[in-house]
Amino acid sequence: MTQPFDDSQRLLDSVKQAVAQKRQLSILGHGTKAHYARSTHGDALQSRDHVGVIEYQPDELTISVRAGTPLTVIAETLDQHNQMLACDPPRFFGGGTIGGAVASGLSGPGRPWYGNLRDAVLGVEMINGLGERLTFGGSVMKNVAGFDISRMMVGSLGVFGVILSVNLRVHPKPEIERTISLDLNWDDAWSVLCETIAKPTAVTATCYWSGSLYLRLAGNRASVEEACSSFPSNTEIENDVWVHLRDHEHSFFQSSEELRRTWLGRGLQPQIENDESNLIEWAGAQVWSFKVHGDSAALGQRISSEPFNRSSAAPSTESKYMRRLRRAFDPHQLFNSDLLL
Amino acid sequence: MSLEFAIELIKSTLPRDCVLTDATATTPFETDGLTAYRQRPPVVALPRDTNDVRQVLRICHETGVPVVTRGAGTGLSGGALPLENGVLLVLTKMNRILEVDETGCTATVQPGVTNLSISDAVADKGLYYAPDPSSQIACSIGGNVAENAGGVHCLKYGLTLHNVLGLKVQTIEGDELTLGGNGYESSGIELIPLFVGSEGMLGVVTEITVKLLPSPPCKEVLLGAFDDVESAGECVAAIIARGVVPAGLEMMDALAIQAAEDFVHAGYPRDAATILLCEVDGTKEQVRSDVTLIRQLMETNGAVNIRSASEPDERDLLWQGRKAAFPAVGRISPDYYCMDGTIPRRFLGKILSSIALLAAKHELRVANVFHAGDGNLHPLILYDASDDEQLHRAERLGVEILELCVAVGGTVTGEHGVGVEKLDPMCSQFSTPELEQFFRLKEVFDTSGLMNPGKAIPTLAHCSEIKGMHVHGGKLPFPELDRF
Structure with missing residues (x-):
């Protein structure tokens, strides 16, 4: 399944054929994020066979991969050189491709400290709605030639075209990682969270749930030990908790109710009850909750609060430009045409 | 004809001191940092606020006159070169820091604010704005956004793009786009990457929210001198391969070293073929272990001379040679x-x-x-x-x-x-x-x-x-x- 294979010609032919026959396409990788955003209009265009690491240069901190490459394969490849994809995109159901990760733009619990996938993208190769194979960006860290189309692809849900390959910046893994848990009420936890943004600390992920604050501390041994000792009465727990949170396998996420995601501005304390109904990540900037717990306005001043399901998202305020932008890439509305922006 | 009409309209809309048409007043705007190209603008508009910007754009839109946006004019590629038949929109009067949020570590500023003045304004809070192009004393943050400016610390802290959280953009059709905000993500498609680095081709940025970082408690700069460029190159690869991402990692060749040394007397070895300047920052423990490792790697990759500087004055002197490299070359x-x-x-x-x-x-x-x-x-x-x-x-x-x-x-x-x-x-x-x-x-x-x-x-x-x-x-x- 993970043998490198260049399926780009078939993908290109399929798009050209769709243009000629005026048919629509829904782009599909592993399909692990169907609950988040899944197009059902048109013929399925499978990118999962377009697989493989095209080039990996550990000492340049760059990797170039085909869109169908599983996230697990990328992680294993990077691990051989003690490197990682810092933004740590979710692997729901243990799967997912890099193309799907780029299209959905989701980030793991380390987002405020390690950046998101957009920050890591250096270049893309894509097929637009005219059936043209285009390359934007490159494989170098700094590149300001032309508009930054490659980073715009992150989170675009495939509406601009089919991603063929992605060049990414990678990060060295920290020497050690440790996770501690602190029993704190929400106000005290909030003070700790503010410090993780305003002060140089070893913290690289946070989560507050059910009266406990989890902190991931990373760096060299001396600085992580120093950081651990600065939190009195902490309990060390397994690092796995971050994988469970990232992939929504943590017990909090086990509910049949509708999952909501709320984003807040940095430094704004979410107003929550001290109960199990909210799980707070990203130093307070991302709050998960279930519809059953009612009015999310209680969360305070927020950027957005919506179901974790982009398929039904309302058009954004910049929708006039969004429609034009979509037409600029996909004049025949070929790709994922039922997904709104 | 339409240009003359547009100039009249601008003159009747903006205060007198915000519109320049005399050759003596407009000539200083004829070039940016790329001085080989010059074009005196027929009119320079200096808006005081977002509303003035919108008025000028509306006039240009209605009269079909092109508009070039300019910040401090330090750009090195002629992006702000005026047009013979267009309006030059200069944003330097819009130079206020609108808000600093100490808890969220963000600053919201107007485009004419200089890069360095953001860091200066928040230094007492233990914060700074990371991207530091060499022209940071003079260059404006609006220009940094237009060019996606870098600097010597991008390897670790990213380009302008990675440090911008929100933008307000005026389009020529008269719309105001609010992109991003003061959080990490925003709903819908991210347009910030399109506007950062778009060189004034898409709209006019009138407000910018940037991320501020906590100043690292400890910094150290190492200077390694090498007899050949290849060894220095291998040393760079070795540093990265060992998992260190330095805050800055710069290389200069013999001609640049000599010019810089003659200019600022930073103590660079004048006989070296190449020097590497490497800055590491972070907690004391992290810096100590990184410095030991880098020193070792410099030695094994053939550095003939290694110096280190941990005191601010010494560090600044080592960086001064690098940051003054362009003017230093200008002297020879x-x-x-x-x-x-x-x-x-x-x-x-x-x-x-x-x-x-x-x-x-x-x-x-x-x-x-x-x-x-x-x-x-x-x-x-x-x-x-x-x-x-x-x-x-x-x-x-x-x-x-x-x-x-x-x-x-x-x-x-x-x-x-x-x-x-x-x-x-x-x-x-x-x-x-x-x-x-x-x-x-x-x-x-x-x-x-x-x-x-x-x-x-x-x-x-x-x-x-x-x-x-x-x-x-x-x-x-x-x-x-x-x-x-």
Whole structure:
């Protein structure tokens, strides 16, 4: 399944054929994020066979991969050189491709400290709605030639075209990682969270749930030990908790109710009850909750609060430009045409 | 006619001191940091606030007059070069820091605020704004956004793009777009990457929210001198491979070292072929272990001389030589032409030898300054602008250097932008459908093509002219050069 294979010609032919026959396409990788955003209009265009690491240069901190490459394969490849994809995109159901990760733009619990996938993208190769194979960006860290189309692809849900390959910046893994848990009420936890943004600390992920604050501390041994000792009465727990949170396998996420995601501005304390109904990540900037717990306005001043399901998202305020932008890439509305922006 | 009408309308809308039309007043705006190109603007508008910007854009939209937006004018690619028939919109009066949020570590500023003044304003809170282009004393944050400016600390802290959280943009049609905000993500498609680095081609940025970082408690700079460029290059690769991401990692060649040393007396070894400057920052424990490792790697990769500086004064002195490298080179030549190609770092040795060959062919000297950590090269071509023929040779050499960068998988511009300067090499980096896609994208936000027209993206007609010039009988120029 993970043998490198260049399926780009078939993908290109399929798009050209769709243009000629005026048919629509829904782009599909592993399909692990169907609950988040899944197009059902048109013929399925499978990118999962377009697989493989095209080039990996550990000492340049760059990797170039085909869109169908599983996230697990990328992680294993990077691990051989003690490197990682810092933004740590979710692997729901243990799967997912890099193309799907780029299209959905989701980030793991380390987002405020390690950046998101957009920050890591250096270049893309894509097929637009005219059936043209285009390359934007490159494989170098700094590149300001032309508009930054490659980073715009992150989170675009495939509406601009089919991603063929992605060049990414990678990060060295920290020497050690440790996770501690602190029993704190929400106000005290909030003070700790503010410090993780305003002060140089070893913290690289946070989560507050059910009266406990989890902190991931990373760096060299001396600085992580120093950081651990600065939190009195902490309990060390397994690092796995971050994988469970990232992939929504943590017990909090086990509910049949509708999952909501709320984003807040940095430094704004979410107003929550001290109960199990909210799980707070990203130093307070991302709050998960279930519809059953009612009015999310209680969360305070927020950027957005919506179901974790982009398929039904309302058009954004910049929708006039969004429609034009979509037409600029996909004049025949070929790709994922039922997904709104 | 429409230009004159537009000027009258602007004069009747903005206060008198915000509109310049006299040659004596407008001449200082005829060029930006790329002084080889000059065009006196027929009118300079200096808006006081967002509303003034909207008025000027509305007038340009209604009269069909193009508009070029400019900040402090320190750009190095001619992006703010005025048009003979257009309005120059200069945002330097909009220079207020609107809000600093100490808890969330963000600052919301107007575009005319200088880069360094953001860090100065928040220093007492233990915060700073990370991107630090060499012109940071003078350059404006609006210009940084337009160019996606870098600096010596991008390897660890990213470009302007990575440090901008929100933008307010005015379009020529009269809409205000609010992109991002003060959080990490925002709903819908992220347009911030499109506007950062768009060189004034899509809209006018009137408000910027940036991320502030906590100042690292500990910093140390190491200087390693090497007898040859290759060893220094291998040392850089070794540092990164061992998992250290330095805050800054810079390389200079012999000519640049000598010029900088004669200028600022930083204590650089004048006889070295190359020096590496490496800054690490973080907690005391982290810095201590990184410095030990880097020193070891410098030694094993053949450094002949290693110095370290942990006190602020000593560190600043070492950086001063690097940051003053451009003016230092300016002292040893009447003019210099600064290139900005980026390459995958492993090709450094080959590129530098090729640059030396090309320079010899064109009978020009080149000093090399290099953001070694991220592969961004700044060859400085020394020439005399009073000699037209020399300028022509310098430009030819520049284009050929950039073609080499593209040939090894790099780019024609890492952080200075395309502007008017790199339109030719853009033709070698992008295909016809790619350029057409760029133009379709520009049209989304600028339907009438009035925002900084003629910059950043070459027209297809331009490229076909260029290609005719470069390729004769299907042969690449200078076939004797290795294309790797």
